[in-house]
Amino acid sequence: MDVVEKAINILIVEDELLIAKSLAQKLEKLGYQIADIVSSGADAIQRAGELEPDLILMDIVIKGDIDGIETAVIINQELDIPIIYTTAYADDETLQRAEKTGSYGYLLKPFKQRELHATIKIALSKHQEAVKMQQLIALAAAKSENRSRFISMAYHDLNTPLTTIQLSAEMLEDSELQRSSGTTNKNVERIKKAVSNMSELLEDILMLSKAESGKLSLNLNQINATDFCNSILEELQPIVTDKHIVTFRNQTNPVHANLDAKLLHHLLTNLLSNAIKYSPNGGNVSLELSCENQQIILCVRDEGIGMTAEYKGKLFQQFERGANVGKIKGSGLGLCIVKHIVDLHGGTISVESELGKGTTFMVALPFLVSSK
Structure with missing residues (x-):
């Protein structure tokens, strides 16, 4: 017996009746169902609560005392319904307000x-x-014998919507509107960034699960640590702003060491991206490489917001974030994974930080082969 997919119900919030009816016709041709058409914020809030549609198309400029963005805020406080804004004028200020x-x-x-x-x-x-991600984060924070298996299953399940998002973004890039309007270009870039952030979070959760279940293993190979550090800094250039000065200091001759390149990449990328991210006002960010006692020493320094003494004690615990991070986004998983990677290599990690003046992470890893 064939399974009939549930039709997607869409609530249209639009105060121009002809536009609303034209939009409804287009949606029905695409196979969607129209839950209702309303013209004001008050009606949208009421009907959203009554109908609980799968999606809302919200005109930003609508009748009534509140506009579409204010209406969306109220709906989001009570209901978990995705909202797409519709507008004839997509200026940056409006888009930034809507994005919040x-x-x-x-x-x-x-x-x-x-x-x-x-x-x-x-x-x-x-x-x-987003719904599955919240479930996955809750699962990662819970204590369960089957947690590792469930996380692995959820990870693969989550890749499906991510792929759909990526493919749909590519459709938008190819559209006529994309070629003629710079605004859509910004929207597509936001979508791509969101996909990238989601993918990174998934990788972090999966890696943490493997580490805690003892399934994260080392794959040691000889690498040129000097060249490796340079390549990491090149990869991070897209997130470096004009306010940052990023430098690499090599205090020794080219260093060759037996390390896990994939895990070292994750470690350095995390520490350096954090150094940039938590320096919102800019400043110097440096990566220093040196050798001591048959170890390579990696120092990542910044002049950012620093951290409190209380947070330093919780630094490597999962889902912990400093009280002073404000609106800077993060999952609280990165440093926990960094600590696992350092431990796997038989190394050590330490931190020095002063609130408002910056942070220095020092990582010491053994397996030094030769210095040429």
């Missing part, structure tokens, strides 16, 4: 069917991924 509400996308009027379909697919996939 957790928007799942933007559509410019007049609507084009290809872009409409792709944006909805992205929103539904992102919402599906």
Whole structure:
């Protein structure tokens, strides 16, 4: 017997009746169901609560005392429904204001069917991924004998919506609107960044699960640590702002050591990206490489926000974040994974930090082969 997929119900919030009906017709042709059409924020809040649609298309400029963005904030406080904003004018200030509400996308009027379909697919996939991600994080924080197996299953399951988001973003890039409007380009870049962040978080959760279950193993190979450090810094250039000065200091001749290149890549990328991220006002960020007692010493220094003495005691615990990070995003998993990688190599990691003045991480790893 064939399984019939549940049709997606969409609530349209639009105060121009002709636009609303035209949009509804396009959606129905694409196979979606229209839950209702309303023209004000108050009606949108009421109908969203009554109907609990799968998705809301929210015009930013609508009738009533509150606009579409304010309406979305109220709905999000009570209901977990993905909202796509629709607007005729997508200036940066409006988009930034909308983005703070957790928007799942933007559509410019007049609507084009290809872009409409792709944006909805992205929103539904992102919402599906967000729900599962929350479940996965809760599972990672829980204590369970079967946790490792469940996390592995969830990881592979989450890759499906991520792939859908990526493919849909590519559809938007190829659309006529993308070629003629710089605004859509910014939206696509936001989508790609979101996919990248989701993928990184998934990798962190999977790696942490493997480490805690004893399934994270070393694959040691001889590497040129000097060249390796240079390549890491090159990879991080896209996230370096004009306010940062990033430098590499090599205090020895080229160093060759037996290390796990993949894990070392993860370790350095995490420490350096944190140094940049937690230096929102810019400043110097440096990676220093030296040798001592048959170990390579890696120092990552920044002039960022620093950390409190209380947080330093919890630094390598999972899901812990400093009280002074403000709106800087993070999962609280990265340093926990770094500690596991250092331990696997039989090394040590220490930290010096002063609130408001910066942080220095020092990693010492054995397996030194030769210095040429």
